[in-house]
Amino acid sequence: MRITGGQWCGRTLLMPKSEEVRPTQDRVREALFNLLMPILSQARFLDLFAGSGAVGLDALSRGAAVVTFLERDKAVFNTLGKNLKAFGVEGACAHNTDALKWLGLATSPETSSGKRPAFSTAPSLHSGQPYDIVFADPPYLWAHENGFSAIATALIERGLLAADGWFVTETDYRTDACELPGYTLVRDRLYGKTRLAIYRRVPGN
Numbered sequence: 486m487r488i489t490g491g492q493w494c495g496r497t498l499l500m501p502k503s504e505e506v507r508p509t510q511d512r513v514r515e516a517l518f519n520l521l522m523p524i525l526s527q528a529r530f531l532d533l534f535a536g537s538g539a540v541g542l543d544a545l546s547r548g549a550a551v552v553t554f555l556e557r558d559k560a561v562f563n564t565l566g567k568n569l570k571a572f573g574v575e576g577a578c579a580h581n582t583d584a585l586k587w588l589g590l591a592t593s594p595e596t597s598s599g600k601r602p603a604f605s606t607a608p609s610l611h612s613g614q615p616y617d618i619v620f621a622d623p624p625y626l627w628a629h630e631n632g633f634s635a636i637a638t639a640l641i642e643r644g645l646l647a648a649d650g651w652f653v654t655e656t657d658y659r660t661d662a663c664e665l666p667g668y669t670l671v672r673d674r675l676y677g678k679t680r681l682a683i684y685r686r687v688p689g690n
Contacts, residue, residue, distance in 0.1 A: 491543070494546065509622060516676055530616060531618070533619065533636070534555070553580070554578070554579040555579075557581070590635055615647040618652075622655040634663075637665040653682070657678055669687055
């Protein structure tokens with residue numbers, strides 16, 4: 486895995502030794518940030534299911550001002566921390582917490598082993614300005630079964646997404662990009678077996 490653009494382009498990332506982590510492929514991240522480039526400079530970026538941190542680090546490399554990483558699995562979170570340290574990252578904070586719990590929703594489903602990864606107490610939900618871009622890449626099966634309506638609504642109700650902010654989802658090709666209340670679907674693209682959907686919050690919602 487490598488950074489696909491910006492000041493750290495080509496630098497490699499440590500990857501966690503976990504079967505539960507499905508990193509966003511290099512070519513998918515490159516496509517994602519080509520779509521987001523006009524709005525990425527100095528943006529505040531929230532990575533809800535951060536894993537190794539590849540997406541958030543790519544955002545910082547390409548000009549985002551602030552990135553918040555959420556990752557519930559402690560071992561994976563430790564790898565994320567090592568990546569942040571190796572890159573000497575500024576403008577980033579990382580929390581070892583369940584993204585859905587952090588949003589006030591039900592906790593994430595059990596892993597394939599039948600165990601829930603331990604996570605710390607959820608940090609303060611919102612301690613600054615809302616985010617301009619929120620990226621959500623939960624387990625594909627969970628996304629297929631639950632969709633993104635609850636997450637999208639929570640982002641608005643809890644003041645986490647800017648009034649004209651963007652919400653990006655990653656799923657597999659079998660999960661359709663559905664309409665979300667309070668949002669307009671701007672892009673729906675397939676990259677092999679990966680679907681990226683980009684929504685924009687409707688002003689006034």
